[in-house]
Amino acid sequence: MESWAWLIVWLPLLGFVFNAVSGLIFGKQRARRLVAYVAPGVVLAAFVLAIIATQQVMGAPDHRVIVPLIPGASATTPWIDFDFLRVNFALLLDPLSMLMALIITGVGGLIHVYATGYMADDPEQPRFFTYFNLFIFMMLLLVLAENFLLLFVGWEGVGTCSYLLISFWYTDPENAKAGNKAFIVNRVGDLGFVLGMLAVWSVFGTFSFFTVDHKGVMDLAMAHKDLAGQPLGDLTTNLFGGVTVPTITLMCLLLFVGACGKSAQIPLWTWLPDAMAGPTPVSALIHAATMVTAGVVMVTRCSWLFVQSPTALEVVAVIGLATAFLGASIGLVQNDIKRVLAYSTISQLGYMFLACGVGAFTWGMFHVTTHAFFKALLFLGSGAVIHSMLGEQDMRKMGGLKKLIPATWAVMFVGTYAIAGFPLLSGFWSKDAILDSALRSPWGAGPILYIVGLFTALMTAFYMNRLMWKTFYTEPRFVNGELVEQHHGASGDEHEPEGVHTGHEEETTGHAAHEAQHAHGGGYVHTSPPSMMLPLYILALLSIIAGIILYLTHAFQNFLAPSVAPLSLGALEEGREVFPQWMGWILSSAVALGGLILAAVLYQQHMRTGELVPEERKQQWERSPLQPYTFLYNKWWWDWLYNTLFIRIGGLFATRILWKTVDAGLIDGFVNTLAGAVGRISRVTRRVETGYVRNYALGMLLGVVALLIGLLFGLRGH
Amino acid sequence: MVPTPYYLVLAGILFTIGVIGVLVKRNAIVIFMSIELMLNAANLTFIALGRHFGQVNGQMYVIFALAVAAAEVSVGLGIIVAIFRLRESINIDEVNLMKF
Amino acid sequence: MAWSFVLFWILAVVSVVSSIMMVVTRNPVRSALFLVVTFLCVAVYYVTLAAQFIAAVQVIVYAGAIMVLFLFVIMLLNLGAPEALRERGTLQTRVALLLGFIFIAALIGSSLIALPTAPAPPGVYQPLGTVQGIGLNLFSPNQPWLFPFEITSILLLVAIVGAIIMAKRRV
Numbered sequence: 001m002e003s004w005a006w007l008i009v010w011l012p013l014l015g016f017v018f019n020a021v022s023g024l025i026f027g028k029q030r031a032r033r034l035v036a037y038v039a040p041g042v043v044l045a046a047f048v049l050a051i052i053a054t055q056q057v058m059g060a061p062d063h064r065v066i067v068p069l070i071p072g073a074s075a076t077t078p079w080i081d082f083d084f085l086r087v088n089f090a091l092l093l094d095p096l097s098m099l100m101a102l103i104i105t106g107v108g109g110l111i112h113v114y115a116t117g118y119m120a121d122d123p124e125q126p127r128f129f130t131y132f133n134l135f136i137f138m139m140l141l142l143v144l145a146e147n148f149l150l151l152f153v154g155w156e157g158v159g160t161c162s163y164l165l166i167s168f169w170y171t172d173p174e175n176a177k178a179g180n181k182a183f184i185v186n187r188v189g190d191l192g193f194v195l196g197m198l199a200v201w202s203v204f205g206t207f208s209f210f211t212v213d214h215k216g217v218m219d220l221a222m223a224h225k226d227l228a229g230q231p232l233g234d235l236t237t238n239l240f241g242g243v244t245v246p247t248i249t250l251m252c253l254l255l256f257v258g259a260c261g262k263s264a265q266i267p268l269w270t271w272l273p274d275a276m277a278g279p280t281p282v283s284a285l286i287h288a289a290t291m292v293t294a295g296v297v298m299v300t301r302c303s304w305l306f307v308q309s310p311t312a313l314e315v316v317a318v319i320g321l322a323t324a325f326l327g328a329s330i331g332l333v334q335n336d337i338k339r340v341l342a343y344s345t346i347s348q349l350g351y352m353f354l355a356c357g358v359g360a361f362t363w364g365m366f367h368v369t370t371h372a373f374f375k376a377l378l379f380l381g382s383g384a385v386i387h388s389m390l391g392e393q394d395m396r397k398m399g400g401l402k403k404l405i406p407a408t409w410a411v412m413f414v415g416t417y418a419i420a421g422f423p424l425l426s427g428f429w430s431k432d433a434i435l436d437s438a439l440r441s442p443w444g445a446g447p448i449l450y451i452v453g454l455f456t457a458l459m460t461a462f463y464m465n466r467l468m469w470k471t472f473y474t475e476p477r478f479v480n481g482e483l484v485e486q487h488h489g490a491s492g493d494e495h496e497p498e499g500v501h502t503g504h505e506e507e508t509t510g511h512a513a514h515e516a517q518h519a520h521g522g523g524y525v526h527t528s529p530p531s532m533m534l535p536l537y538i539l540a541l542l543s544i545i546a547g548i549i550l551y552l553t554h555a556f557q558n559f560l561a562p563s564v565a566p567l568s569l570g571a572l573e574e575g576r577e578v579f580p581q582w583m584g585w586i587l588s589s590a591v592a593l594g595g596l597i598l599a600a601v602l603y604q605q606h607m608r609t610g611e612l613v614p615e616e617r618k619q620q621w622e623r624s625p626l627q628p629y630t631f632l633y634n635k636w637w638w639d640w641l642y643n644t645l646f647i648r649i650g651g652l653f654a655t656r657i658l659w660k661t662v663d664a665g666l667i668d669g670f671v672n673t674l675a676g677a678v679g680r681i682s683r684v685t686r687r688v689e690t691g692y693v694r695n696y697a698l699g700m701l702l703g704v705v706a707l708l709i710g711l712l713f714g715l716r717g718h
Numbered sequence: 719m720v721p722t723p724y725y726l727v728l729a730g731i732l733f734t735i736g737v738i739g740v741l742v743k744r745n746a747i748v749i750f751m752s753i754e755l756m757l758n759a760a761n762l763t764f765i766a767l768g769r770h771f772g773q774v775n776g777q778m779y780v781i782f783a784l785a786v787a788a789a790e791v792s793v794g795l796g797i798i799v800a801i802f803r804l805r806e807s808i809n810i811d812e813v814n815l816m817k818f
Numbered sequence: 819m820a821w822s823f824v825l826f827w828i829l830a831v832v833s834v835v836s837s838i839m840m841v842v843t844r845n846p847v848r849s850a851l852f853l854v855v856t857f858l859c860v861a862v863y864y865v866t867l868a869a870q871f872i873a874a875v876q877v878i879v880y881a882g883a884i885m886v887l888f889l890f891v892i893m894l895l896n897l898g899a900p901e902a903l904r905e906r907g908t909l910q911t912r913v914a915l916l917l918g919f920i921f922i923a924a925l926i927g928s929s930l931i932a933l934p935t936a937p938a939p940p941g942v943y944q945p946l947g948t949v950q951g952i953g954l955n956l957f958s959p960n961q962p963w964l965f966p967f968e969i970t971s972i973l974l975l976v977a978i979v980g981a982i983i984m985a986k987r988r989v
Binding site: 691 | 737740741742744810811813814815816817818
């Protein structure tokens with residue numbers, strides 16, 4: 001396997017190169033067609049290779065294989081080779097990395113196929129697939145990396161691709177801003193991640209996760225030792241202010257900061273909703289299925305470190321739960337179909353971290369898997385809806401689509417029920433496993449975690465069904481594909497002017513302006529092409545059966561076991577059982593059904609408008625910032641806070657103080673004063689140059705006399 | 719025999735007078751003549767010390783100094799003539815183009 | 819009676835006075851003539867210092883050629899008349915005089931430092947400064963004076979060329 005495993009990573013890279021130059025080599029028309037085959041092709045080919053590789057990994061000792069990244073080289077080809085640090089170009093194939101590789105290439109491949117239909121009319125389609133393939137390469141590098149440094153390369157790479165793809169339609173400055181926001185917020189997290197990496201090196205002396213001679217970070221962590229053989233629990237670090245913290249805790253927290261940035265947890269989550277400015281396949285692949293889960297993957301990879309620091313676990317769980325709650329609460333009031341899904345993603349990621357925080361890394365990864373299926377499904381489905389609605393993303397202008405695009409409705413239905421946790425669908429199994437583990441948290445607070453998690457699940461079910469009702473079941477708020485005014489009382493107006501709401505993130509200009517450019521002949525709502533529907537069907541099927549198959553047979557657990565650390569490693573154990581598991585199932589089902597039914601009942605009464613609350617009431621609410629509606633709608637004022645703190649105040653600080661005072665005043669002033677002083681001094685001293693030879697001669701005489709006197713005094717000493 | 723220091727002091731006095739002449743006079747030719755005086759004082763020193771040590775080297779130096787002085791005078795006076803042609807004056811204070 | 823001392827003092831007074839006059843007088847012709855007097859005094863000094871040849875050369879070259887050249891140029895430039903401009907006691911002159919006094923003091927002081935002891939005067943008269951003495955040293959291959967002697971001829975050639983170029987009218 002050593003000889004071809006690198007292909008899994010390199011195939012998408014070759015796809016990237018091919019797509020990038022195809023326009024130059026083949027000419028625009030042929031290039032578009034070729035790219036539409038090559039791009040998904042390389043990803044699906046990588047998927048096949050990943051399957052084969054997984055089989056071979058299962059047969060390897062410890063289920064772990066280290067293979068070279070560079071074709072033809074060995075797994076110990078060094079990238080960095082100092083006596084204090086050695087980093088190899090190697091890939092680590094173990095259950096965790098293969099699971100992620102399968103998800104990335106499998107779901108990614110389906111999304112690529114979908115994108116060939118979705119982006120078919122986009123003039124920049126080759127550029128899209130270039131970036132898309134590059135992303136797959138980077139993500140694979142991230143999950144398959146044998147060491148932190150290669151992981152970080154992939155980490156940064158996916159951040160870059162995310163930026164490139166979010167601002168794909170860069171001609172609209174809003175899209176560019178969204179891309180910037182994503183990248184910059186990510187960067188903040190990366191700072192923590194780099195510091196965490198340095199902490200890892202300082203303790204373990206290496207970046208590799210596992211090495212053949214058991215000197216990798218995780219190998220040493222398993223033995224509770226650092227590089228010098230000291231017990232890990234004894235290591236402490238002195239911070240500013242005389243505070244001492246255990247080094248392991250510090251290390252884990254720093255790494256977690258990086259995960260927060262990448263996986264949109266509090267406090268670095270604000271970029272994800274704005275990232276919906278990118279094309280829908282991007283949202284599906286990057287901001288649902290793969291990139292945002294990189295944080296979870298990284299934490300799971302470092303599970304051997306995290307279980308040894310209960311403090312870090314608590315932090316992870318609490319932040320995860322809080323984020324889950326936050327995301328769900330904001331999703332309750334969003335009007336843009338993609339925004340609802342974005343907040344849903346934030347919320348579900350919170351669940352994954354909750355799982356990691358209580359030591360249930362396996363169930364966290366299980367939720368990653370099922371979430372990849374149904375979230376990609378939901379995003380792609382919403383993309384189909386948007387595609388059919390000619391670019392309209394605002395749910396207030398939808399309605400009645402069930403009859404018009406029944407196939408899309410069907411898959412969205414499956415996705416909604418899966419994410420809500422409807423019994424027997426995949427989301428049910430993964431979410432309940434997490435909640436169950438949370439209840440039995442090894443460091444206490446189990447009941448609180450469980451209750452809040454359960455409430456969040458209720459909210460999840462509610463807002464997802466709300467989405468379904470506003471989009472599909474309520475009466476259409478448009479006629480014959482043309483949108484009509486139903487609120488604001490103005491009848492007969494065709495298109496609601498944009499930007500009516502005060503500065504909210506309702507901008508649908510990302511896609512609407514783009515889609516409106518190309519009419520699909522006639523302008524009526526139509527079903528999406530097979531290239532888009534087929535992946536949807538596959539994902540729907542997976543959303544239905546994946547849970548049962550993987551969970552009840554214990555297949556998932558057994559598969560992933562070699563890649564995650566047991567709680568016992570950190571001298572922790574699960575809390576005692578509060579109630580048997582089947583009771584938990586019943587509770588979860590009740591909550592899920594309750595949420596779904598509640599939404600249905602409420603919206604049933606507002607079939608015409610699709611709004612629970614009349615518009616005037618909302619305007620009223622918007623005037624006071626602490627009204628629940630306003631508070632949620634404005635994302636708990638989080639974005640406003642960041643804008644004011646960092647952009648306004650930071651900007652003022654930078655301009656008034658740093659620029660005007662320090663740079664222009666102090667530094668420039670210092671240099672200018674110096675130069676001025678030189679000028680002034682020289683204006684005085686140049687008067688020596690009188691131009692008269694006699695004066696110069698006098699000067700010479702002066703010097704000679706001085707020398708002579710000096711000489712005399714020197715000689716007199718003899 | 720007159721002790722050597724007498725000659726040295728005398729030469730020093732002549733030299734200083736020459737120096738003062740260079741510094742005080744404005745006529746280029748007179749300045750030049752003062753320089754010749756300085757050269758002579760130096761020659762006197764040479765010869766006096768040569769006689770003091772009983773060597774002929776002092777006088778050899780003087781021979782060559784003499785030759786060089788002659789050459790220098792001819793070229794210098796040529797320069798002064800050239801300047802005079804340009805400015806109709808040999809007041810060296812007027813040659814002050816290097817003034818700040 | 820130490821006639822050498824008498825001679826010395828007489829010549830000293832004459833040479834110093836005439837050099838001072840050279841500097842003081844405003845008429846450049848008179849300056850030149852005073853300088854000639856000084857040169858002649860110095861020539862006599864050379865004789866007393868057993869440098870007969872040099873004394874003769876001094877008179878011939880310095881007083882006879884160089885000063886004549888000076889007088890030619892003075893006449894050529896028609897500078898017989900005293901200068902029109904008169905410089906009062908400016909800073910330059912005052913500082914120059916002051917420094918001059920200090921300089922003399924320093925020189926006298928340095929001259930009074932004990933000289934290294936001279937070797938004993940030879941019993942037999944040595945032909946130090948005679949023509950033969952100079953000549954032998956000048957042209958002897960053992961001494962280093964031959965080469966500079968030859969070079970001096972080139973120096974004089976250079977000076978001739980330079981003087982001609984300098985003083986030529988622009989054609």
